[in-house]
Amino acid sequence: MAKGYWIAHVTVTAPEAYAAYQALAPEAFQAHGARFVARGGHNQALEGRATPQRTVVIEFPSYQQALDCYHSDAYRKARAARQDAAEVDIVIVEGVS
8 A cells, every 4th residue: 555645835924823733733643644754944946936935745654544634623623723824735645656
């Protein structure tokens, strides 16, 4: 079974409000077996759009678990807390077997 990955580009626009997301999101990640592969740090866009403030890569045991995490009640609450606190692009991709 192939792993699943979230690839997120995040630019925080309201740090204090974003802190509420950061307090809520770990519950969803833990419940779905997530492992952070990259979380912030240096990044550089070599093609395409401008470099986001943060790039995050999260590994899940399967593609389905990655989707289930995103659609879970726990992550739904976290997303609601983040709504006006950041500009976010998230792609969920299936890893190679």
